[in-house]
Amino acid sequence: MATQPPTSEPTTPKFTARLHSPQLPRWVPWALVAGAVAVGLALHLMVGWGWALTIVACWLGYVVVLVAVSGRVEGRRKAKDRLATSLVTTAFVLALLPLGSLLWQVVSNGLPAINSSFLNSSMRNVVGEGGGIFHALWGTLIVTSLAALMSIPIGLATGIYLVEYGNGRMARWITFLVDVMTGIPSIVAGLFAYALFVIFFGEGVRMGFGGAVALSVLMIPLVVRSTEEMLKLVPNELREASYALGVPKWRTIVKVVLPTAIAGIITGITIAIARVIGETAPLLIICGATDSVNFNPFDGRMMTLPVYIYSQYKNPGFPPEFGIERAWGAALVLTVIVMALNLVARLISYYFSPKTKA
Amino acid sequence: MAKSIDVSDLDIYYGDFLAVEGVTIPIAARSVTAFIGPSGCGKSTFLRSLNRMHEVIPGARVEGKILIDGADLYDPDVDPVEVRRQIGMVFQRPNPFPTMSIAENVLAGMRLNSRKLKKTEASEIVESSLRRANLWNEVKDRLTKPGSSLSGGQQQRLCIARAIAVQPQVLLMDEPCSALDPISTTAIEDLIHELREDYTIVIVTHNMQQAARVSETTAFFNLAGVGRPGHLIEYGPTTKIFTTPENPATEAYISGRFG
Amino acid sequence: MTSHAVEGTHRPPRSVGDRVFPALVTAAGAVILVTLAGVALFLTYEGLPALTAKAADIPGADSFAAYVWPLLYGTLLASVLALLFAVPVSIGVALFISHFAPRRLASSLGYLVDLLAAVPSIIYGLWGIFFLAPRLVPLYDWLAGHLSWIPFFAGPASVTGRTILTAGFVLGVMVLPIMTSICREIFLQTPRLHEEAALALGATRWEMIRMTVFPYGRSGIVSGAMLALGRALGETIAVATILSVSNVVSLNLISSTNPGTIAANIALKFPEASGIEVNILIATGLVLFIVTFLVNFLARAIVGRRAEFSGAN
Numbered sequence: 006m007a008t009q010p011p012t013s014e015p016t017t018p019k020f021t022a023r024l025h026s027p028q029l030p031r032w033v034p035w036a037l038v039a040g041a042v043a044v045g046l047a048l049h050l051m052v053g054w055g056w057a058l059t060i061v062a063c064w065l066g067y068v069v070v071l072v073a074v075s076g077r078v079e080g081r082r083k084a085k086d087r088l089a090t091s092l093v094t095t096a097f098v099l100a101l102l103p104l105g106s107l108l109w110q111v112v113s114n115g116l117p118a119i120n121s122s123f124l125n126s127s128m129r130n131v132v133g134e135g136g137g138i139f140h141a142l143w144g145t146l147i148v149t150s151l152a153a154l155m156s157i158p159i160g161l162a163t164g165i166y167l168v169e170y171g172n173g174r175m176a177r178w179i180t181f182l183v184d185v186m187t188g189i190p191s192i193v194a195g196l197f198a199y200a201l202f203v204i205f206f207g208e209g210v211r212m213g214f215g216g217a218v219a220l221s222v223l224m225i226p227l228v229v230r231s232t233e234e235m236l237k238l239v240p241n242e243l244r245e246a247s248y249a250l251g252v253p254k255w256r257t258i259v260k261v262v263l264p265t266a267i268a269g270i271i272t273g274i275t276i277a278i279a280r281v282i283g284e285t286a287p288l289l290i291i292c293g294a295t296d297s298v299n300f301n302p303f304d305g306r307m308m309t310l311p312v313y314i315y316s317q318y319k320n321p322g323f324p325p326e327f328g329i330e331r332a333w334g335a336a337l338v339l340t341v342i343v344m345a346l347n348l349v350a351r352l353i354s355y356y357f358s359p360k361t362k363a
Numbered sequence: 364m365a366k367s368i369d370v371s372d373l374d375i376y377y378g379d380f381l382a383v384e385g386v387t388i389p390i391a392a393r394s395v396t397a398f399i400g401p402s403g404c405g406k407s408t409f410l411r412s413l414n415r416m417h418e419v420i421p422g423a424r425v426e427g428k429i430l431i432d433g434a435d436l437y438d439p440d441v442d443p444v445e446v447r448r449q450i451g452m453v454f455q456r457p458n459p460f461p462t463m464s465i466a467e468n469v470l471a472g473m474r475l476n477s478r479k480l481k482k483t484e485a486s487e488i489v490e491s492s493l494r495r496a497n498l499w500n501e502v503k504d505r506l507t508k509p510g511s512s513l514s515g516g517q518q519q520r521l522c523i524a525r526a527i528a529v530q531p532q533v534l535l536m537d538e539p540c541s542a543l544d545p546i547s548t549t550a551i552e553d554l555i556h557e558l559r560e561d562y563t564i565v566i567v568t569h570n571m572q573q574a575a576r577v578s579e580t581t582a583f584f585n586l587a588g589v590g591r592p593g594h595l596i597e598y599g600p601t602t603k604i605f606t607t608p609e610n611p612a613t614e615a616y617i618s619g620r621f622g
Numbered sequence: 623m624t625s626h627a628v629e630g631t632h633r634p635p636r637s638v639g640d641r642v643f644p645a646l647v648t649a650a651g652a653v654i655l656v657t658l659a660g661v662a663l664f665l666t667y668e669g670l671p672a673l674t675a676k677a678a679d680i681p682g683a684d685s686f687a688a689y690v691w692p693l694l695y696g697t698l699l700a701s702v703l704a705l706l707f708a709v710p711v712s713i714g715v716a717l718f719i720s721h722f723a724p725r726r727l728a729s730s731l732g733y734l735v736d737l738l739a740a741v742p743s744i745i746y747g748l749w750g751i752f753f754l755a756p757r758l759v760p761l762y763d764w765l766a767g768h769l770s771w772i773p774f775f776a777g778p779a780s781v782t783g784r785t786i787l788t789a790g791f792v793l794g795v796m797v798l799p800i801m802t803s804i805c806r807e808i809f810l811q812t813p814r815l816h817e818e819a820a821l822a823l824g825a826t827r828w829e830m831i832r833m834t835v836f837p838y839g840r841s842g843i844v845s846g847a848m849l850a851l852g853r854a855l856g857e858t859i860a861v862a863t864i865l866s867v868s869n870v871v872s873l874n875l876i877s878s879t880n881p882g883t884i885a886a887n888i889a890l891k892f893p894e895a896s897g898i899e900v901n902i903l904i905a906t907g908l909v910l911f912i913v914t915f916l917v918n919f920l921a922r923a924i925v926g927r928r929a930e931f932s933g934a935n
């Protein structure tokens with residue numbers, strides 16, 4: 006890139022000459038990468054540096070050399086651009102490292118624990134080896150289903166209210182409060198459920214249904230938001246087309262607007278379920294922990310997967326390695342469930358969105 | 364079954380903004396009336412007040428009187444939903460329901476109102492409506508395909524079929540051809556010619572040749588300036604409006620476009 | 623002349639459905655109002671006894687304020703550390719996705735970052751305690767050995783790695799996706815015209831970003847950071863798993879005596895708590911609620927919600 010604006014050049018030949026500012030050949034960065042890798046291997050194998058140190062050092066070396074060379078050949082501005090590009094790319098890699106290492110840890114530590122008895126037995130009378138997540142799977146299923154059962158109708162209806170009917174003070178308040186709800190820390194939702202249930206059931210209450218209430222507090226705003234967003238995407242023209250056919254407003258909403266937006270809404274709901282299914286803190290407060298199967302959400306403690314992981318880690322039993330292994334095994338199961346839900350959500354929005362105008 | 368419309372001294376508001384002022388016009392049954400005028404003068408607004416679509420917009424209201432075959436359209440006891448069943452509307456941009464097939468789109472007016480239809484009855488309605496909309500031959504083999512898979516012109520004719528399937532008495536059209544190519548436009552103009560036998564048709568158009576071709580009566584709207592309300596300047600037989608208009612503004616508008 | 627004001631003064635006759643349906647959806651909205659009022663009310667009701675509790679009843683402190691202060695300090699410290707990690711990285715990631723990565727890849731890369739948000743916090747906890755913490759010990763040793771004149775690294779370094787710095791780092795990873803997605807959205811909204819104007823002046827890509835993307839997205843970055851802060855403040859179980867808590871107020875980031883956080887403290891104590899202790903924990907929860915509310919409120923105030931009706935037409 007020219008350091009002076011080309012217009013200040015007096016003659017035409019010089020102007021064209023200026024269009025070819027010095028530029029690093031394309032292979033230079035790649036050659037530098039190769040060099041850095043080679044130096045890194047040497048440092049690691051021959052000098053005996055640890056992996057982490059080697060990688061950090063080589064990366065630093067790569068960036069410094071690249072910027073220096075670029076500054077020499079291409080000028081300061083280009084060098085800065087290259088520096089920024091390197092940093093931004095680094096940030097991206099840096100963000101993905103934890104994800105990769107985390108998934109790897111979960112799979113490699115969790116896989117050995119998984120077998121049919123792990124999935125089919127509870128922790129009743131288990132001290133060391135054995136035991137499983139049967140009771141926790143059921144607990145998670147029951148609590149999450151109840152939460153979904155409460156949140157979906159309320160969230161959906163509120164979203165409809167806000168987009169189709171809401172104007173005026175009440176709608177503004179609800180919008181504001183949904184924002185507030187989005188920010189409620191999950192542990193506070195658990196405390197809320199406890200504070201509510203303690204009034205009816207007395208001190209120390211633990212109950213699966215309470216967990217469902219706590220999760221609903223977290224889930225409702227997610228459902229409202231995604232419903233709102235999807236309904237707003239439905240073009241007004243469709244509503245008007247329906248009104249013009251003499252269709253009442255509520256039927257227009259139920260039969261035209263909702264079907265058009267339904268794929269997006271279901272995607273949002275699925276993601277919301279995936280979000281709350283991994284919640285630990287509120288369930289620890291109000292569902293508590295237990296070693297036995299409990300199918301009744303209105304009576305007593307109920308184990309759930311996240312709390313199971315936490316309590317296996319906290320009280321691994323004796324000898325402790327079995328408890329830790331069970332924690333990883335349950336973590337793998339929970340991760341698979343959450344990822345599967347996310348995948349399903351993607352697929353729904355990909356395949357079932359209405360094909361609107363070309 | 365067509366009905367006549369009598370508008371007297373109608374003011375139309377968006378909130379506090381007076382968009383159209385003092386419109387008085389009779390619209391005869393079984394005729395085609397064209398509304399012309401510059402952009403923003405309130406043609407669409409006026410058209411939408413004729414089937415109470417105007418009040419769908421929050422804060423929108425009208426003052427004045429509209430009589431449909433002598434009955435007050437804005438009487439407090441009139442259900443706007445019922446009105447719209449009898450006064451159909453076709454919009455500027457084709458808007459078939461994307462979740463429905465072609466056949467379902469035609470039947471939408473009935474299905475959405477939960478009218479029970481026998482299968483034979485339903486397919487009869489589909490066929491006759493599509494035939495009247497000059498679309499049957501093009502789509503008869505793919506009635507179950509989504510309505511949005513059609514071309515723009517076909518979509519617009521599908522919307523017309525959808526509007527006439529509920530057998531309205533009046534058909535309002537807001538620039539139905541403005542998004543279409545000349546061939547589709549001709550098809551729709553032919554259609555309007557045929558429909559005039561049974562319907563009262565009001566059409567908004569920016570294309571003055573089109574107004575001249577399809578309408579018996581033409582009404583010219585104008586506005587004095589930005590932010591001022593639109594007015595009905597004059598109306599009369601189309602041939603008269605286009606040859607010897609009374610108002611100089613009409614003359615200027617028409618010659619500006621024709622000249 | 624007759625006048626019919628359609629809105630307001632007169633309600634036209636409506637079908638049964640058009641009366642019942644709006645009533646139903648409005649009721650659902652009302653449920654939300656009631657729920658939130660309930661959250662505030664019940665928490666206050668159950669938390670109030672803590673404020674008047676006798677000094678002897680409060681574990682390890684002689685007033686509620688003295689009890690909650692170290693926890694609040696730890697909460698803020700951990701969250702600020704989290705932001706220190708997350709803010710620069712997420713701005714970089716958002717830029718990478720919005721302006722550096724190939725267009726075709728951008729949305730899949732965004733999805734990859736969103737996956738980080740999908741991982742349950744308890745799993746971050748396991749990862750932090752079993753994988754990350756032990757691997758950070760050498761770093762802490764080095765810091766304590768060479769930089770101990772800085773109060774943050776005064777040492778002695780924790781031998782387990784279960785420090786507030788580790789907790790802050792894990793929190794940083796956890797809030798990264800939310801901040802990234804907000805920044806990404808804002809960056810993508812930079813008017814194309816501005817960007818092209820900058821490029822047409824001969825700016826390099828980085829100069830174009832400095833000239834157009836950052837000025838345009840500044841408020842978005844700030845509010846994204848605030849929302850991330852709100853998340854970090856309330857995060858419970860990862861911190862409860864990773865941190866070894868001893869309720870001190872200290873600047874030392876790498877020792878084994880760390881301040882706790884409000885949320886983690888509740889999670890650790892609540893299962894065994896009884897009597898007035900429960901009320902005290904609920905009261906701390908209320909404090910947490912108020913702090914996060916203020917932070918979130920500020921964040922929203924900065925961007926301002928787009929309220930317009932966005933259906934086409």
Ligand SMILES: Nc1ncnc2c1ncn2[C@@H]1O[C@H](COP(=O)(O)OP(=O)(O)OP(=O)(O)O)[C@@H](O)[C@H]1O
Binds near residue numbers: 380401406407408420
């Ligand atoms: N939803 C609305 N809210 C407020 N004002 C509106 C609304 N729709 C239209 N208007 C205003 O009412 C006036 C008339 O608009 P209208 O759409 O009826 O014009 P038109 O004659 O149909 O124009 P065009 O030929 O461009 O379609 C304009 O000043 C317009 O700005």
Ligand SMILES: [Mg+2]
Binds near residue numbers: 406407408537
């Ligand atoms: Mg118009």
